[in-house]
Amino acid sequence: MSPQLLGLLIGSGFGTAFVLANAGEPLPEGAGVAMRILAVVCLAAVVVVGFRGDRRGGTGRGDARPGWFGPRFGLVVVAEFALIFGGIAVLRALDAPQEINVAWIALIVGLHFVVLARVWKRGAIAVPGIVLSGLGAAGMIMAAGSSVEWIPFVSGALSGVTLLAGSLYGAARR
Template structure:
């Protein structure tokens, strides 16, 4: 559930930061409120499930956050910040930054799937990767103003929807 909580928070942040013009104010506010409610729902499920779950054995926790995890996260940080600098050096539109972030976060999930032996995280990872690539391509077109919606808001919706869905399954399964 902690991973779902992290996914929900980042999903909400993606939506809140990227829901903007060219969307109208009503759509922006609806998206932001829905994202916050989705994250709040996952927080509530996290607390409800945490009371019923037994803590994972120390060996299981070490396996999740061991060497493979650290390598993936280190690569993610390097790609994230290095890529943003490269985009700036190439004088790419600022909207492409959110596409790059979505791409790197998506690849990070795909890379963690075999490390954690949990292929369910590869699905949202693949979707975020595709949304990131599509946004990077779109950033070179006249539709550049829509990149935050495509790569930011939709990526956030994917993270939130996955977190709410799997959180609900965990909550119902723990009952």
Template sequence: MQSRLTGMLIGAVFGAVFVFVNAASPLNTVVATVLQVAASVALAFIVFLWFTAGKRLRTGAAAPVHRPAGAFYGRGYLLIVAAEAVLLFGGIAVLRALGRPEQTNVAWIALIVGLHFVALAPVWKERSILIPGVVLTVLGVVGLVMTFTSAIAWVPIVSGVLSGVTLLSGSLAFSRRALASLTPAP
């Protein structure tokens, strides 16, 4: 359970980073600031839930009700993360060599991170991560298409901010579910 909560925390951190880095022009400054503050609050709440759940697990005050069967940090995970790193950095290098605009990078990152969740779902035997995986994949594809249009300035919002909101929302939902699944010991 703790490794899954840590995975949720990692997803939340990356979600917050997506929002912090990409909530900018062409958004109104007030809207951008509100999004960044909301991402900060969501991340702080997720960190609080992570520590709360971890404390319950360490003290034995709670026991997880549901234990998914998938190995969290096993061979499959390592292979997927290695492929993700190669695709992320290699893809950005190729995009740069092709002279693609900088906005293309955030769309590429969203696409690869989304595909990484889709690939991890069967490895972890956790279908719920398909939702953020598919959403991020779609946001990445939409952003890549947008880089060929006059809407290119909105790519960081579509592929960056919306991806961050997706990761933070998924992390919030999972952390609340995980905390609720911890029942007090008799």
């Protein structure tokens, strides 16, 4: 399995998890169910298209780059986890609404993609990173207002859709 495919599988897996966990109320039940079904279908499409591309040798340009998941990647992931869990602890200590956690996670995951775009010299990875960061920031702002119940949809489900769309696009380009 190529490093690019592994990244696409991780992104689409987390995207699916974001949608499954956050496509609920206050959305109408039918809309939430439809989003969840489409997320699983999209995950399956990434798997099928991605593995077909790997079998054809379509690893894309530069996939053999040494250190794809090397020390710099490890440092970014360690920082990401520290920021996610440290930030959630701070938010809890500040008595922030629980819904803000998904906004914080989306913000940090988005920033991690922006940093990885520089580490891997793959500008396209920054695009979903910027979108996720924006959706996370939107949720943080919503927490200050009266729209707390919509944070899981905006920062969670829409972030999942972003990850799935980016993963499907990446798999199809291979």
